[in-house]
Amino acid sequence: MSLLVIGSLALDTVETPFGKASEALGGSAVFISVAASYFVVPVRLVGVVGSDFPKAHIDFLERREIDLEGLQVVPDGRTFRWGGRYHYDLNVRDTTFTELNVFEHFNPVVPVGFKKSTYVCLGNIDPILQQNVLKQLDRPRLVVGDTMNFWIERRTSELKNTLKHIDVLIINDSETRLLSGEPNLIRGARKIMAMGPKAVIIKKGEHGALLVTDRTVFAAPAYPMENINDPTGAGDAFAGGFIGWLAKTDDLSEDNYKRAVIYGSALASFCVEKFSVERLRDLSYLEIRDRVREFRDLSRFDEDVLAGRELR
Numbered sequence: 001m002s003l004l005v006i007g008s009l010a011l012d013t014v015e016t017p018f019g020k021a022s023e024a025l026g027g028s029a030v031f032i033s034v035a036a037s038y039f040v041v042p043v044r045l046v047g048v049v050g051s052d053f054p055k056a057h058i059d060f061l062e063r064r065e066i067d068l069e070g071l072q073v074v075p076d077g078r079t080f081r082w083g084g085r086y087h088y089d090l091n092v093r094d095t096t097f098t099e100l101n102v103f104e105h106f107n108p109v110v111p112v113g114f115k116k117s118t119y120v121c122l123g124n125i126d127p128i129l130q131q132n133v134l135k136q137l138d139r140p141r142l143v144v145g146d147t148m149n150f151w152i153e154r155r156t157s158e159l160k161n162t163l164k165h166i167d168v169l170i171i172n173d174s175e176t177r178l179l180s181g182e183p184n185l186i187r188g189a190r191k192i193m194a195m196g197p198k199a200v201i202i203k204k205g206e207h208g209a210l211l212v213t214d215r216t217v218f219a220a221p222a223y224p225m226e227n228i229n230d231p232t233g234a235g236d237a238f239a240g241g242f243i244g245w246l247a248k249t250d251d252l253s254e255d256n257y258k259r260a261v262i263y264g265s266a267l268a269s270f271c272v273e274k275f276s277v278e279r280l281r282d283l284s285y286l287e288i289r290d291r292v293r294e295f296r297d298l299s300r301f302d303e304d305v306l307a308g309r310e311l312r
């Protein structure tokens with residue numbers, strides 16, 4: 001199966017109560033492709049950077065077997081930059097700046113060899129660009145999309161158009177409320193499903209994630225992290241693990257969606273342990289497998305202790 005990812009490649013300046021990183025490798029497409037590269041190779045990336053994008057970052061992406069044929073490098077261009085500051089409660093983040101730079105005039109071109117990609121992840125990026133990429137593709141099997149408040153507020157109608165072509169939308173709790181205009185998350189998810197997606201995954205920061213389809217609600221537990229350093233990219237690492245697992249197994253059953261949610265949660269839990277993509281540089285298969293098992297054991301219990309007895 002083939003997986004195509006579009007999104008931002010960024011230099012992030014991030015401050016958390018535990019430290020600071022300046023101009024570190026980030027961007028939605030980076031976190032998604034790196035996480036997905038643990039399941040499928042090569043991941044096909046479409047994006048743009050400026051000539052200031054460090055060669056070491058390109059080398060790293062290539063080492064993870066990410067195919068960069070769809071990466072445009074704008075001569076004399078300046079790479080997208082984003083700044084974020086996290087509060088003591090790491091679920092609260094302020095964006096300190098967003099510099100679109102090369103994204104302002106970006107016209108994504110999907111290489112001919114990428115057009116038949118079967119799995120597609122539209123990372124957080126201008127919904128006009130997300131649509132532009134979809135139009136160049138030859139009927140993918142599954143389209144997973146992500147977005148954020150920045151675009152929900154600035155490009156509402158364009159985002160609603162993109163949603164008609166997205167099968168699974170991954171979105172956080174506050175963005176679910178913003179996009180649906182509904183305070184209750186499950187009802188909000190249903191309103192968003194009426195806009196197009198067949199499933200909505202609501203990320204709730206360190207409180208886990210909810211998968212909502214027209215038939216079920218599945219809750220992935222939150223991993224009890226003791227050493228979170230930087231939550232940046234967790235949502236994208238989740239998306240990468242989720243779609244990576246689906247592309248690897250090519251099984252779109254509801255049971256497999258649930259497994260994919262847990263693989264996504266596992267990759268997100270690794271991502272937040274260090275700044276930027278540091279913890280995602282070289283995970284081992286065993287580390288991922290063990291964490292998935294820990295997720296399973298977190299909420300597994302024996303309901304039968306009362307075996308046949310009345311509750312009172």
Ligand code: AMP
Pocket residue numbers: 008009010011012025026027028081082098124125126148150151231232233234235236237
């Ligand atoms: P997350 O923590 O999952 O929301 O993702 C954070 C990443 O998204 C950072 O690495 C940023 O570079 C990137 N990002 C932030 N704002 C935007 C935006 N408006 N468009 C595209 N990417 C963004």
